[in-house]
Amino acid sequence: MASRILLPALLLLVCSHCGVAAARKARGGEASSQVKFDFSPFLIEYKSGVWLSQYGDLSRLFLAGDSAGGNIAHNLALRAGEEGLDGGARLKGVALLDPYFQGRSAVGAYSADPSFLQSAARTWSFICAGKYPIDHPYANPLMLPTASWQHLGASRVLVTVSGQDRLSPWQRAYYSALRSSGWPGQAELYETPGEGHVYFLTKMSTPQAQAEMATLVAFINRDD
Numbered sequence: 001m002a003s004r005i006l007l008p009a010l011l012l013l014v015c016s017h018c019g020v021a022a023a024r025k026a027r028g029g030e031a032s033s034q035v036k037f038d039f040s041p042f043l044i045e046y047k048s049g050v051w052l053s054q055y056g057d058l059s060r061l062f063l064a065g066d067s068a069g070g071n072i073a074h075n076l077a078l079r080a081g082e083e084g085l086d087g088g089a090r091l092k093g094v095a096l097l098d099p100y101f102q103g104r105s106a107v108g109a110y111s112a113d114p115s116f117l118q119s120a121a122r123t124w125s126f127i128c129a130g131k132y133p134i135d136h137p138y139a140n141p142l143m144l145p146t147a148s149w150q151h152l153g154a155s156r157v158l159v160t161v162s163g164q165d166r167l168s169p170w171q172r173a174y175y176s177a178l179r180s181s182g183w184p185g186q187a188e189l190y191e192t193p194g195e196g197h198v199y200f201l202t203k204m205s206t207p208q209a210q211a212e213m214a215t216l217v218a219f220i221n222r223d224d
Contacts, residue, residue: 059090062220063154066198070099074141074152081153095158095216098198101170103140104133116166141174149181156186158219160212163193190215 065073077094085091102120124134137144157178161171175189192199192208200209 058088060092061085061089062093062095063091064095064097064216065099066097066201068100070096071101071138074099075138077153077157078148078151079153081151084153091154093156093158093219094152094154095160095219096171096174097160097200097212097216098162098165098167099159099171099174100167101139101141101174102167103135103142103170107142107169107173113166140170142170142177146181149178149183152178152183152185154185156188156219158188158190158216160190160192160215162195162197162199163191164195165197167197188219 063073063076065071073094074096077091080091102124104117104121121134124132124139128136128138132138134140135143137148159171159175159178161168165171172189175187178187190212192212195203195208200212203209
């Protein structure tokens with residue numbers, strides 16, 4: 001497509017196939033400093049002075065993740081805000097593309113389906129070996145204390161929602177909670193009616209997917 005991400009912005013993609021369990025690792029005790037661990041090889045390459053240090057800008061770092069990758073990106077951004085990043089790096093923005101947020105409490109028409117809530121609870125229990133309930137903040141950020149939202153370590157956040165995604169009530173609620181939390185950044189919501197969860201992965205050539213990707217590119221390229 002015509003839209004492109006322009007340097008010096010640096011984008012780190014979080015793969016959804018890593019699973020929601022990785023969101024637990026991102027803030028849990030299994031990794032003492034997940035953000036710094038994940039970022040350190042990139043920082044070493046940057047300091048080597050070959051390509052990234054010439055064209056990239058560590059003060060314009062972005063995290064982006066779809067589905068469960070959105071959960072991971074959210075949790076990494078929280079930790080980045082709490083602990084900071086090495087080497088003068090600054091997390092400029094976070095893009096959550098149809099994030100895999102959910103919870104036991106119904107927050108919309110789709111989420112009020114008892115069979116869906118039961119299935120979601122079973123899936124989450126399997127992922128974390130029953131260690132955390134489905135309303136743990138790793139899966140349901142709405143359970144975070146209000147003060148925790150203010151630590152989100154980015155100046156802007158983009159949340160995308162697909163209209164036929166059963167997780168859409170939690171995605172919209174996340175956006176609303178972030179805006180009302182006192183977090184000083186800018187939150188943006190982008191909705192695509194009539195499409196299912198992460199539709200853009202299998203319908204990449206459709207006008208809807210191209211429009212969504214153009215929105216993501218504009219979000220990253222914007223100079224503010």
